[in-house]
Each structure stands twice: as structure tokens, then as C-alpha cells.
Amino acid sequence: AQSVAQPEDQVNVAEGNPLTVKCTYSVSGNPYLFWYVQYPNRGLQFLLKYITGDNLVKGSYGFEAEFNKSQTSFHLKKPSALVSDSALYFCAVRDKTAGNTPLVFGKGTRLSVIA
């Protein structure tokens, strides 16, 4: 079975500081990994994904994430946070070798960027 853990319900960071939102996963084989963001009163939007290749993935709005196979992690990062980054962030995983299975999401992490 595949699963995702986001160990922090809430992350607070000052504007201009680097931010990290943590995600660890569990799959039987190799993972496809995703980050989605939900801004207030808006739908879920795709941020970035890891499929294969370079472990550092760059996405929308200056975000990036690093795939670490040994630690089974896929933490989301941004060098300098903006107040407008405040939102709910979801990590998701699908097992490449599990065939036709749905995308499984974590419980989400609420990011608050303080001016």
C-alpha cells in the first residue's frame, strides 16, 4: 500500500526567510511524487512533480522539491517566502509499479508567512 505523511500541521515562517514543508512517503516500488497547493477560497492547483531523473525538481511560483530515496522524502522548499505563499500544501504519491492505482494525498500542511 502507498501512503504519505506530512508531519507538520502548521508551518510559520517570516517573509523573506527560506521555507520547508516536509513530506515522507511509503511505496512498494518507486514513486511518482507531487505537490499541490490550495490557496484560500480557491481550488487545488498543481505545483510540481518528480517522475524520474534529477532529484531536484523546480515548479511554479519559485518552489522546488528534492527527492531523497534513502530517506523516502520529498520536501518542498522555497529560498525566500512571500506572504502570498500562505496556503494549504498537499504532498501526494503514486507507486510506479502498482499499476492502475489512485493518487494518495497527505493530510496537508498549512503554511503561514508573516510579514
Added chain:
Amino acid sequence: GAGVSQSPSNKVTEKGKDVELRCDPISGHTALYWYRQSLGQGLEFLIYFQGNSAPDKSGLPSDRFSAERTGGSVSTLTIQRTQQEDSAVYLCASSTQGFNEKLFFGSGTQLSVL
């Protein structure tokens, strides 16, 4: 349409009534998902349709929940004999075929069971 459309956007119902939630995916998308978002519970997978394959119903919480997808396009999620614990935002998403493809989400249906 340009995106995934869900209706109604809000639904208030009385305990014990049946409700139907509709999802119009992006044209040409073969995969369609239903998720439920409750406060503090994240995104809970409900059901997954992929092309002509049998749907993956493994996430449906009880036999009161069912979904169908007609003609490979529009999907309806039906909840029978609603309970207060069914109150949540129900999200629909679609994608093109391929397990590494991103999902496009609708704005959701806020269901409130009184």
C-alpha cells in the same frame, strides 16, 4: 469548458436524505477522481475511474456511497441516507491517461448535513 466543473457548489440537506453531486471533467480526460476534504483530515480518496477499466471503489467509506461515470465523461457521486459525518467538501479531479500526469481539480461541492 476550460476546467473541471462541479455542481452544486453548496448543498444543504437533512439527515437521511439522498444527494447527488455532479462533475464535468475536462474534455478528453480519461481519468476521473472523487476525493473528500474534511477539516483536519486532508484529502480522502473515494473512487477512481480510468477509461473503460472497472472503477477503483476502494475508498468509498460505506455502501451508502456510489458513483458512476456515463459515456466516459460526466460523473455523479450519490450519497444515500446522508449522515452528519458526511458533511465535507467533495472534490472532483480529472487527468489525461498516464500515471505521472497531474490532476486538475474542480472547486468542489460543500455538503452540509443538518
